[in-house]
Amino acid sequence: MLTPFLKSWISGNIKETDLDSISIRGGVPLSGTIEISGAKNASLPLMAAALLSENPLTLTNLPNLSDIISMGHLLTGLGAEINFQVGKNGPCAATISAAKISGTTAPYDVVRKMRASVLVMGPLLARFGEARVSLPGGCAIGTRPVDLHLQAFEHLGAKIKLTEGYIQATALNGLRGGHVIFPMVTVGGTENVLMAACLADGETVIGNAAREPEVIDLAQCLVLMGADIRGIGTDTLRVQGVPSLREATHAVLPDRIETGSYAVAAAITGGDLTLNNGRIGLLEAAMEALRRAGAEVCETETGLRIRGGLRPIKGIDLMTEPFPGFPTDMQAQFMAMMAVAEGASMITETIFENRFMHVPELCRMGADINVHGASAIVRGVPKLSGAPVMATDLRASISLILAGLAAEGETVINRVYHLDRGYESVESKLAACGARIERLSD
Ligand code: EPZ
Numbered sequence: 089m090l091t092p093f094l095k096s097w098i099s100g101n102i103k104e105t106d107l108d109s110i111s112i113r114g115g116v117p118l119s120g121t122i123e124i125s126g127a128k129n130a131s132l133p134l135m136a137a138a139l140l141s142e143n144p145l146t147l148t149n150l151p152n153l154s155d156i157i158s159m160g161h162l163l164t165g166l167g168a169e170i171n172f173q174v175g176k177n178g179p180c181a182a183t184i185s186a187a188k189i190s191g192t193t194a195p196y197d198v199v200r201k202m203r204a205s206v207l208v209m210g211p212l213l214a215r216f217g218e219a220r221v222s223l224p225g226g227c228a229i230g231t232r233p234v235d236l237h238l239q240a241f242e243h244l245g246a247k248i249k250l251t252e253g254y255i256q257a258t259a260l261n262g263l264r265g266g267h268v269i270f271p272m273v274t275v276g277g278t279e280n281v282l283m284a285a286c287l288a289d290g291e292t293v294i295g296n297a298a299r300e301p302e303v304i305d306l307a308q309c310l311v312l313m314g315a316d317i318r319g320i321g322t323d324t325l326r327v328q329g330v331p332s333l334r335e336a337t338h339a340v341l342p343d344r345i346e347t348g349s350y351a352v353a354a355a356i357t358g359g360d361l362t363l364n365n366g367r368i369g370l371l372e373a374a375m376e377a378l379r380r381a382g383a384e385v386c387e388t389e390t391g392l393r394i395r396g397g398l399r400p401i402k403g404i405d406l407m408t409e410p411f412p413g414f415p416t417d418m419q420a421q422f423m424a425m426m427a428v429a430e431g432a433s434m435i436t437e438t439i440f441e442n443r444f445m446h447v448p449e450l451c452r453m454g455a456d457i458n459v460h461g462a463s464a465i466v467r468g469v470p471k472l473s474g475a476p477v478m479a480t481d482l483r484a485s486i487s488l489i490l491a492g493l494a495a496e497g498e499t500v501i502n503r504v505y506h507l508d509r510g511y512e513s514v515e516s517k518l519a520a521c522g523a524r525i526e527r528l529s530d
Pocket of ligand 1: 204232277302439440
């Protein structure tokens with residue numbers, strides 16, 4: 089089944105269906121099976137990694153999401169060739185050949201829509217000695233600077249200049265191995281410098297590296313391509329630069345945040361969902377929190393089974409942290425569940441400075457939430473009521489869907505293009521489990 093985005097990609101004219109909204113009539117305990125797609129946050133750096141090699145990189149289990157389309161556009165704009173193979177049910181694969189590159193600029197209109205565009209910097213700098221990437225600008229959840237990426241590149245010998253809103257990075261004699269210690273954990277910063285280090289001359293040590301599963305997936309793919317990386321999965325990565333990389337095929341790991349989002353859907357509706365390809369090892373902290381809140385979480389041969397409704401949802405305290413701590417990308421989803429819990433919950437967001445945009449929208453549905461700086465106090469209410477609400481960012485969108493699934497009456501979520509960036513076929517996956525959900529196109 090080709091999603092509208094993939095159809096428009098193939099026909100060459102991307103159309104942002106930003107007028108679409110989603111209507112949900114809540115109150116149905118979900119029951120059934122959901123196939124978990126490949127991880128968006130692994131796919132994007134993996135696609136950028138293809139720029140490191142003159143040989144093709146084939147990625148399988150790619151989710152068909154608008155962000156994947158956007159990254160594809162960025163890469164073809166740089167001169168890479170992409171051959172998308174679309175499976176009959178949607179999950180797709182792509183073979184990316186970056187043998188010939190026609191440019192090293194990532195333009196503002198692409199970067200502003202997708203911050204992950206900055207991940208082309210490391211590969212371009214390492215292979216071609218230059219990269220000109222628009223400063224991403226802020227987004228709904230915070231300013232999200234890239235200063236740590238740039239400092240890391242300077243440790244590898246790059247010269248960085250900021251002109252006219254663009255980052256101009258050069259390394260005319262190539263990058264040389266260096267010692268990078270990140271002052272704070274940065275997923276994108278780790279990924280960017282890891283890719284650059286693969287072709288640098290000599291050894292690079294990356295200290296305080298992010299350990300997210302998506303970083304591990306990228307490192308494993310780079311090793312498949314011929315990179316020499318030690319310490320994968322730890323906070324210290326050692327990379328011996330190599331002259332070039334070879335052809336490789338890599339399967340994108342399952343999306344742990346999609347898994348966690350649907351796990352919360354089972355809990356908040358008192359349902360029973362089997363999440364095929366879900367791997368508990370990718371999101372232990374979130375599943376532990378789900379158990380503490382009263383849901384039953386168990387592993388099956390094909391993935392995970394989540395059962396809600398066995399006991400009332402209990403209010404629990406949460407604090408987001410880098411992996412393996414509780415993921416910031418699951419904060420909004422848990423807040424929706426805490427809104428209908430018995431008791432109170434304190435949710436503290438330590439990663440982003442403005443990741444409570446879903447709070448006012450949840451309050452429109454009757455939630456009792458008060459934000460105090462980086463923490464939100466959620467006092468559970470017996471029931472939420474459906475209302476028209478506005479999606480502001482990707483994870484806020486799914487949080488509103490979850491609230492709508494549990495609420496009495498109809499919820500209409502506007503601006504769902506945010507949702508299409510990170511959740512493949514969300515309405516069909518939920519409808520197949522009994523949700524009364526439909527997409528309303530203007
Ligand atoms: C990645 O973003 C993910 N995106 C985010 O998922 C995720 O929330 C985040 O990591 C944290 O896990 C992708 O992988 C495409 P960071 P990233 O660099 O790499 C600050 C989603 O919903 N920082 O780890 O941009 C930054 O402002 C998205 O799927 C600097 O100050 O996150 C933030 O406060 C949202 N300077 C903190 O570090 C820098 O140079 C963590 O950012 C870089 C980051």
